[in-house]
Amino acid sequence: MRKLPRDTMTARQRIEATLRGELPDRVPIFDLIQHIPLIEYVTGEKVTLENGLDLLCRTIGERLDITRGIAPPVEERIIRHEDGFVYKQEWWTTWLIERPFKDVRGLLAYIPRNMEELYNRQPGDMFTFGGKSNVWGTATRSPREQFLALQEKVGENTVLFPFESPVGLDTAHVRAGLDLFVYAYAENPQLVSDWLEALNWAEIQRVHETADAELSPVALVFSDIADKNQTFYSPAFLRKEFFPRLKKLVDAWHAHGVKVIYHSDGNLWQVLDDFKAAGIDGLNPLEPLSHMYAGDVRRGYPDWILMGGIDASQLLPFGSVDEVRQTVRRTIAEAGAQGRLWLGSSTEIHPACKLENVLAMWETIETYGYYQ
Numbered sequence: 001m002r003k004l005p006r007d008t009m010t011a012r013q014r015i016e017a018t019l020r021g022e023l024p025d026r027v028p029i030f031d032l033i034q035h036i037p038l039i040e041y042v043t044g045e046k047v048t049l050e051n052g053l054d055l056l057c058r059t060i061g062e063r064l065d066i067t068r069g070i071a072p073p074v075e076e077r078i079i080r081h082e083d084g085f086v087y088k089q090e091w092w093t094t095w096l097i098e099r100p101f102k103d104v105r106g107l108l109a110y111i112p113r114n115m116e117e118l119y120n121r122q123p124g125d126m127f128t129f130g131g132k133s134n135v136w137g138t139a140t141r142s143p144r145e146q147f148l149a150l151q152e153k154v155g156e157n158t159v160l161f162p163f164e165s166p167v168g169l170d171t172a173h174v175r176a177g178l179d180l181f182v183y184a185y186a187e188n189p190q191l192v193s194d195w196l197e198a199l200n201w202a203e204i205q206r207v208h209e210t211a212d213a214e215l216s217p218v219a220l221v222f223s224d225i226a227d228k229n230q231t232f233y234s235p236a237f238l239r240k241e242f243f244p245r246l247k248k249l250v251d252a253w254h255a256h257g258v259k260v261i262y263h264s265d266g267n268l269w270q271v272l273d274d275f276k277a278a279g280i281d282g283l284n285p286l287e288p289l290s291h292m293y294a295g296d297v298r299r300g301y302p303d304w305i306l307m308g309g310i311d312a313s314q315l316l317p318f319g320s321v322d323e324v325r326q327t328v329r330r331t332i333a334e335a336g337a338q339g340r341l342w343l344g345s346s347t348e349i350h351p352a353c354k355l356e357n358v359l360a361m362w363e364t365i366e367t368y369g370y371y372q
Helices: 011-019 036-043 052-063 104-119 143-154 169-176 178-187 189-210 235-241 243-255 269-278 294-300 321-335 355-368
Strands: 077-080 086-089 094-098 125-128 131-134 218-222 259-263 282-284 305-310 341-345
Touching: 036 052, 036 355, 052 143, 104 178, 104 189, 125 189, 169 178, 169 189, 178 189, 189 243, 218 243, 235 243, 235 269, 243 259, 243 269, 259 305, 294 305, 294 321, 305 321, 321 341, 321 355, 341 355
Parallel strands: 218 259, 259 282, 282 305, 305 341
Antiparallel strands: 077 086, 086 094, 125 131
């Protein structure tokens, strides 16, 4: 993040102050940028597949205090994994388009094979709904060296999250398909529960292998468990199969001195107290259209860091500049008084967001976000 005239802290100091519960000089600007016109506006250069990463990193380093991910433009392609899963990769998303099973019987046969793979993991192996990967990738450099190289591209004055950290539930239900996952749990709840435990265990091992508070003081733990009205699963199911595993993962990050922001889209009000009991330090993305307005959450959970909060479903794509400015000022006033607000879009700055609205959001934070 470039230094603004009234800044008295660097981005790292600003983020670390909020993590300690102290008041920063101003509201930190957070986001995930997936918007080519915005990148070209900030850098003054045309985005290509070849320079996309460099220009995205320059944009992040110029305009954000913290980002949860760096996803440069990629060529669309079909990816076929050895285990039979097939994905379609696009710049801002990856779609699971084919599975190696068609019914519950096939899924129940697949689960033990996947569990064996999980418990025989190699250092750095990571399992998400996108399949198996390794944080070492194909490079000879360690995760720390890779992180530092990316940090150098962005610049030292913007905080990066490490690899996002899956709890395991949405890894399972996306890989299985939500319908098949539910039917499989009804038919063999112990096997599916054991699968969730294996996914969670594997991620905890990866955390212990790679967590480094010197690189980044905060991690994003995720599992999308809700739509705009309620959670996908009953609170009773989540308290049995999800929250105990979330707590173990949060504890693993905390053991390395790293704070945890939890991410799930949707309406989480039914279970916010359960998230508090699991020990999370903050919440993202706070979608207003899912009844998760940051000001309301702040009143109930004053100690949490709230990350996101400005509607990216309707306001940023379709609203006016004045509406954006008014919303940002209101959110700062009602959610930022404790100093624990990292303000940005409620998911990401995606291609449908109006450029002028994104700039208005940032300019309003830079003008009205100071605490001193």
